[in-house]
Amino acid sequence: MIWVTWRQHRAQLLTTAGFLVLLGLLLLGSATEARSYVSGYFPDGCPAGFAHCGSVEVAVGLGERYDAVYTLFGWMPLVLPALIGAFWGAPLLGREYERGTHRLAWTQSVPVRRWLAVKLGVLGGAVVAGGLLLSLMVSLWRPVFREGIDSGFGNIGVFNMTGVAPAAWWLYAFAAGGFAGTLFRRTLPAMALVVAGVAATMFTLFALSDHYAPPDRAVLSGTVVLDDPDARLVGATWVDPSGRAVDDPAACERGLDTGRSSAKAEAWQDCLFAEGYAYAVTYHPPERFWRFQWTEAGILVAASALLCALTARRVLRRRG
Amino acid sequence: MIEFQLDRGSGVATYLQLVHQVKHALRLGTLRPGDQLPTAREVVEKLAINPNTVLKAYRELEREGLVTGRPGLGTFVERGFGGAGLAEHTRLRRGLAAWVREARDAGLDEEDLRALFAAVLSDASREGVA
Amino acid sequence: MSAPILEVPVLETTGLGVRRRRAWALRDCSLSVPAGRVAALVGPNGAGKTTLMLAAVGLLAPDRGHVSVRGTAAFVAQDKPLYESFTVGELLEFGRRTNTRWDGEGARARLDVLGVPLGRRAGRLSGGQQAQVAITLALARTPDLLVLDEPLANLDPLARHDVMRTLMGEVAGRGLTVLLSSHVIADLEDTCDWLVVLNGGRLQVSGDIDDLLAGHLLLSGPAEAAEGLEAVSATGTGRHATLLVRGDRALGPRWSTRRPNLDELVMGYLRSPQAAALPGPAGVAR
Known part of the structure; x- marks a missing residue:
């Protein structure tokens, strides 16, 4: 059965592996070039413990290099799971039903139960391995640019490209595609459904992820910026001198800034702080990275297991 | 070995066609005592017919005492048709050919020949000669 | 007749009922096909032929019976599905790896005789070759029962003949039992010796073809004389009637009688869905 699985799905396996290799080469090239750029400025190594060694010029140069690659992989957290769902998951059963080959596959000696278990197991395993490899590559590449600045917790896009999140997302998309195939018994509609389903799940979980833990609260005075660029902000509000939260403090007159200037907004904030107001921020500190990773992975793995069970139920009930 | 042919439009039952072809071959001497008939598998792989049809034909031939089935070996021709050996057959045929020439010279066409032959055959059978 | 007194059934259904999409596709179907027989499964579209076959090979679970x-x-589904991107050799490998009993050598030899190249992708074979590969895959499992759904559909006459030669050779060689569906009865006349007629999800006829043909007469005569005659079905225009009747009876000089052929027998039953010719509760025993 493992040979059969390989033979039937080698196109997807090889394409995905090829894509990961290409991405790896791109990240390797980018990281190598960035390292030589930094060592051009600081041949004896970095004194400051930051990727940019405290130099503004280097920070700008690294930022440009980082952004160039980030524009490419910024959409990967959404697109890659969608592709996995569409090209690994949807055809798994959709194509068998569509071409009638399920009647060939399921009338051999191998029981349907085992056929499905091997397919879901082997391909699910491959998908998880691919997701982990992607995460590993991104985790090695990113610190070259962002070390000492952030760990990828604050930016939800980056968060979903590191740790166990990509593997969990890929697995979920694969399982969802498999189930969609049993619903339509055709590949194309199953692909459409799984892309829509993965997108919907992603926006739901992005919104939900703020509630994976009760957020911390910090009351700021004199500034509205939290002193940790890696924290994930949940909410913010003004607090009046009596400690009540106010959405729109009226104690100071607020002028309208024109163009890119924020002078009037800053003046308004200074005025409020002078009046005894404070700025309360709710946020998740970056130490929660793994807690959030495992929470998200747990939700997705549980959903994948449920989808696989539903798939098995439908397949075993309606084999013909 | 005999090669069976099927005439699917003839309306004659398939097994009877096989029986007739064996008898015909026996009459013409192309099948002789001791010869083996093709196995059911060989026949059906050529003609694409049900094996039971072949077995039915062979059973019929066996019932008439023309062939015997030897388990594990095959089906063999037991005897030809009474008296008419190959030499005899050739002699009679020559006589008939001479008669046909004579009749043609007398102005009879093929239709006339058939009718005449059939009439004589039928008279003979009524007299119990054949 | 030729049928033995008792034959061992290879396929047997009792009170079989299968629902598909909430409607009964097959109801109260009790039949048996004895070993070594080639059974023709006929009936109009939607009669339940495919449903019966899927149930026989375990792809559909019975709701009743x-x-x-x-x-x-072994099963060859309609349109002979194959993995089109696989080469013929890879399809054999697929069969070997998904089966406990597998006659790979026999399969290779058969394909060699048929001239099907092992290196060619299944999707690039001709229709006849695809049918032969699908049947070869099924036969390599050395099944006791081979179920074929419309094996001759979409094949040219030569390919039909070749497919039937393969099947009949296998029946003669090792006593394989075959159940095959078709709606072209002429294709079945020389190859099948057992008949199963389904109509509207119900079993109408099941039995040995020779016995069935010998047990029916086709009458042709004046319509007014047909009144009161118990017939399977009757057709006619104006004063003339043609009747399919059961049994062997002399009806006098006004009727011309003869044995029906397979086509006439099947059509006669399909015309009157309430008529049935089924063996008694003893199954195939007569």
């Missing part, structure tokens, strides 16, 4: 196969059943 039972279906049992003595030994292993």
Whole structure:
């Protein structure tokens, strides 16, 4: 059965592996070039413990290099799971039903139960391995640019490209595609459904992820910026001198800034702080990275297991 | 070995066609005592017919005492048709050919020949000669 | 007649009922096909032929009754599905790896005789070759029962002949039992010796073809004389009537009688869905 699985799905396996290799080469090239750029400025190594060694010029140069690659992989957290769902998951059963080959596959000696278990197991395993490899590559590449600045917790896009999140997302998309195939018994509609389903799940979980833990609260005075660029902000509000939260403090007159200037907004904030107001921020500190990773992975793995069970139920009930 | 042919439009039952072809071959001497008939598998792989049809034909031939089935070996021709050996057959045929020439010279066409032959055959059978 | 007194059934259904999409596709179907027989499954579209076959090979679970196969059943579905991107050799490898019993050598030899190249992708074979590969895959499992859904559809006459030669050779060689569906009865006349007629999800006829043909007469005569005659079905225009009747009776000089052929027998039953010719409760025993 493992040979059969390989033979039937080698196109997807090889394409995905090829894509990961290409991405790896791109990240390797980018990281190598960035390292030589930094060592051009600081041949004896970095004194400051930051990727940019405290130099503004280097920070700008690294930022440009980082952004160039980030524009490419910024959409990967959404697109890659969608592709996995569409090209690994949807055809798994959709194509068998569509071409009638399920009647060939399921009338051999191998029981349907085992056929499905091997397919879901082997391909699910491959998908998880691919997701982990992607995460590993991104985790090695990113610190070259962002070390000492952030760990990828604050930016939800980056968060979903590191740790166990990509593997969990890929697995979920694969399982969802498999189930969609049993619903339509055709590949194309199953692909459409799984892309829509993965997108919907992603926006739901992005919104939900703020509630994976009760957020911390910090009351700021004199500034509205939290002193940790890696924290994930949940909410913010003004607090009046009596400690009540106010959405729109009226104690100071607020002028309208024109163009890119924020002078009037800053003046308004200074005025409020002078009046005894404070700025309360709710946020998740970056130490929660793994807690959030495992929470998200747990939700997705549980959903994948449920989808696989539903798939098995439908397949075993309606084999013909 | 005999090669069976099927005439699917003839309306004659398939097994009877096989029986007739064996008898015909026996009459013409192309099948002789001791010869083996093709196995059911060989026949059906050529003609694409049900094996039971072949077995039915062979059973019929066996019932008439023309062939015997030897388990594990095959089906063999037991005897030809009474008296008419190959030499005899050739002699009679020559006589008939001479008669046909004579009749043609007398102005009879093929239709006339058939009718005449059939009439004589039928008279003979009524007299119990054949 | 030729049928033995008792034959061992390879396929047997009792009170089989299968629902598909909430409607009954097959109801109260009790039949058996004895070993070594080539059974023709005929009936109009939607009669339940495919449903019966899917149930026989275990792809559909019965909602009522039972279906049992003595030994292993192999199946060639309609349109002979194959993995089109696989080469013929890879399809054989697929069969070897998904089966416990597998006659790979026999399969290779058969394809060699048929001139099907092992290196060619299944999707690039001709229709006849695809049918031969699908049947070869099924036969390599050395099944006791081979179920074929419309094996001759979409094949040219030569390919039909070749497919039937393969099947008949296998029946003669090792006593394989075959159940095959078709709606072209002429294709079945020389190859099948057992008849199963389904109509509207119900079983109408099941039995040995020679016995069935010998047990019916086709009458042709004046319509007014047909009144009161118990017939399977009657057709006619104006004063002339043609009747399919059961049994062997002399009806006097006004009727011309003869044995029906397979086509006439099947059509006669399909015309009157309430008529049935089924063996008694003893199954195939007569």
